[in-house]
Amino acid sequence: xxxxxxxxxxxxxxxxxxxxxxxxxxxxxxxxxxxxxxxxxxxxxxxxxxxxxxxxxxxxxxxxxxxxxxxxxxxxxxxxxxxxxxxxxxxxxxxxxxxxxxxxxxxxxxxxxxxxxxxxxxxxxxxxxxxxxxxxxxxxxxxxxxxxxxxxxxxxxxxxxxxxxxxxxxxxxxxxxxxxxxxxxxxxxxxxxxxxxxxxxxxxxxxxxxxxxxxxxxxxxxxxxxxxxxxxxxxxxx
Numbered sequence: 683x684x685x686x687x688x689x690x691x692x693x694x695x696x697x698x699x700x701x702x703x704x705x706x707x708x709x710x711x712x713x714x715x716x717x718x719x720x721x722x723x724x725x726x727x728x729x730x731x732x733x734x735x736x737x738x739x740x741x742x743x744x745x746x747x748x749x750x751x752x753x754x755x756x757x758x759x760x761x762x763x764x765x766x767x768x769x770x771x772x773x774x775x776x777x778x779x780x781x782x783x784x785x786x787x788x789x790x791x792x793x794x795x796x797x798x799x800x801x802x803x804x805x806x807x808x809x810x811x812x813x814x815x816x817x818x819x820x821x822x823x824x825x826x827x828x829x830x831x832x833x834x835x836x837x838x839x840x841x842x843x844x845x846x847x848x849x850x851x852x853x854x855x856x857x858x859x860x861x862x863x864x865x866x867x868x869x870x871x872x873x874x875x876x877x878x879x880x881x882x883x884x885x886x887x888x889x890x891x892x893x894x895x896x897x898x899x900x901x902x903x904x905x906x907x908x909x910x911x912x913x914x915x916x917x918x919x920x
């Protein structure tokens with residue numbers, strides 16, 4: 683696993699793992715892109731892939747787009763290690779914070795945790811950790827390299843890069859689905875998601891901190907508790 687994480691995007695094409703019937707898969711998405719937009723989606727996807735593989739991968743990515751409605755890059759799903767959270771010292775990270783984030787990402791994609799793990803969806807039908815497996819590989823590589831005076835900036839699964847910061851700054855800054863209201867209809871979202879330029883991260887999928895139903899139970903309990911305190915005029919520690 684350490685070698686794979688450090689490598690990032692492989693220089694040689696990995697063998698296609700196929701569709702694993704042992705896990706649940708997301709349903710096919712609506713075909714919403716025009717012919718010209720599909721070309722743009724392919725261009726957006728190929729930017730992650732070494733130039734010498736563009737001809738082969740363009741055809742494969744187009745097949746994914748036409749069948750699933752999104753480009754997941756299934757060929758780049760790592761199969762050389764089990765997808766799950768490992769002890770922090772298993773990660774080839776330069777700082778403990780980076781190793782912790784890598785653990786959280788892999789937990790969100792663990793087949794025992796995620797709803798549609800091979801489509802990078804943790805919960806809610808569309809709560810995505812990444813848009814494609816190349817983003818996963820590249821992000822994990824950045825986290826392997828990140829020091830305590832750097833911050834990784836993420837936008838809708840796409841790692842923008844490591845930026846100078848300091849030991850007191852956040853190690854990762856994450857945004858998902860940054861869309862202005864006039865262009866935020868369901869059709870707008872589905873088109874931008876199919877183009878590979880945005881994703882819906884739900885509350886804890888795209889922020890790498892999904893903890894299962896207990897997160898909802900805890901939040902609901904705290905909300906009801908504080909509502910009761912307010913209604914009954916009780917102190918905050920009552």
